[in-house]
Amino acid sequence: MTSELQVKQQVRQFYDEVGWQEVGEGVYQNARFEDLRPVSREYIHNCHLRIGRYLNPTGKYFLDAGSGPIQYPEYLGYSKGYQARVCADISIVALQEARQRIGDRNENGQGLFVVADVANLPFIPYAFDGVVSLHTIHHLPVDEHRQAFLELYRVLAESKMAVVVNGWESSSIMDIFTMPLKWGKRLMKRIRRRIKLINAGKSSPKPGEVSTFVNKHNADWLRREVGTLIPLEIYVWRSVSVRFLRVYVQPYLGGKWLLRQLYYLEERFPHFMGEHGLYPLIVLKKSGMVNKWNR
Numbered sequence: 213m214t215s216e217l218q219v220k221q222q223v224r225q226f227y228d229e230v231g232w233q234e235v236g237e238g239v240y241q242n243a244r245f246e247d248l249r250p251v252s253r254e255y256i257h258n259c260h261l262r263i264g265r266y267l268n269p270t271g272k273y274f275l276d277a278g279s280g281p282i283q284y285p286e287y288l289g290y291s292k293g294y295q296a297r298v299c300a301d302i303s304i305v306a307l308q309e310a311r312q313r314i315g316d317r318n319e320n321g322q323g324l325f326v327v328a329d330v331a332n333l334p335f336i337p338y339a340f341d342g343v344v345s346l347h348t349i350h351h352l353p354v355d356e357h358r359q360a361f362l363e364l365y366r367v368l369a370e371s372k373m374a375v376v377v378n379g380w381e382s383s384s385i386m387d388i389f390t391m392p393l394k395w396g397k398r399l400m401k402r403i404r405r406r407i408k409l410i411n412a413g414k415s416s417p418k419p420g421e422v423s424t425f426v427n428k429h430n431a432d433w434l435r436r437e438v439g440t441l442i443p444l445e446i447y448v449w450r451s452v453s454v455r456f457l458r459v460y461v462q463p464y465l466g467g468k469w470l471l472r473q474l475y476y477l478e479e480r481f482p483h484f485m486g487e488h489g490l491y492p493l494i495v496l497k498k499s500g501m502v503n504k505w506n507r
């Protein structure tokens with residue numbers, strides 16, 4: 213068995229057995245990676261809506277590659293004007309949950325559910341008028357990230373758009389804010405060691421904090437490995453991490469106001485915030501040029 217296969221099996225098992233298990237009403241374990249507090253709701257909602265702006269509003273088939281269970285209501289809006297939404301995922305539990313959520317046919321058209329690997333999509337070229345792949349490519353074995361982008365591009369119809377959201381491995385904007393947190397953490401660790409409350413070794417994760425294989429890149433990697441083969445543009449999806457939100461955004465400290473200012477900056481400087489913030493929104497537009505990846 214190759215290590216690539218092992219990675220995929222581990223990821224699939226994680227989502228089947230942990231990530232897509234409900235821990236509350238309509239809330240999956242995976243939502244621990246999101247800030248669901250009321251103070252952040254408006255900002256998070258607006259960031260989700262951003263994705264729809266870059267997609268063609270109508271079409272025949274819409275692909276959600278690595279769909280999960282379509283966990284946030286805003287996700288449904290992206291395919292509202294399409295005849296069918298195809299959810300593709302390696303996790304069968306994700307697809308069962310997605311099917312329960314939207315059914316085979318609903319006001320958004322037909323729901324179709326396919327167990328598939330985003331790096332080897334079982335669809336013909338030009339099949340989809342709209343494509344999203346959100347927070348998925350980072351779970352693939354590193355050698356397959358480029359292939360996954362090319363696959364999304366391959367199945368996209370002529371002059372249509374695909375949106376990929378994935379975190380960067382690091383962010384200069386986030387570094388400014390997380391530095392004091394890191395120092396604080398180190399200091400606390402030292403104090404605890406001194407009073408012998410914990411051992412010198414690494415502490416084990418708390419229950420509910422388990423995760424799976426993730427590997428991320430930076431903008432240089434994306435431009436070099438993918439941007440030289442297919443046209444892409446980097447915008448911002450969300451510039452800050454959940455950790456940032458939980459620490460710095462508090463309702464009693466003008467958190468909502470702070471996030472409105474941040475959102476304004478993201479809208480004003482989408483390329484800068486996309487490249488230097490934590491989560492870029494990557495737009496692929498199928499151009500008229502025919503290269504070896506198109507067919």
Ligand SMILES: C[S@@+](CC[C@H](N)C(=O)[O-])C[C@H]1O[C@@H](n2cnc3c(N)ncnc32)[C@H](O)[C@@H]1O
Nearest residue numbers: 227278279280301302303329330346347348351
């Ligand atoms: C972090 S979740 C994101 C789900 C959804 N896109 C969202 O934003 O809520 C990652 C999803 O990608 C799926 N996934 C991981 N590797 C995959 C692969 N190679 N092909 C297809 N789906 C994959 C997982 O099963 C999981 O459902």
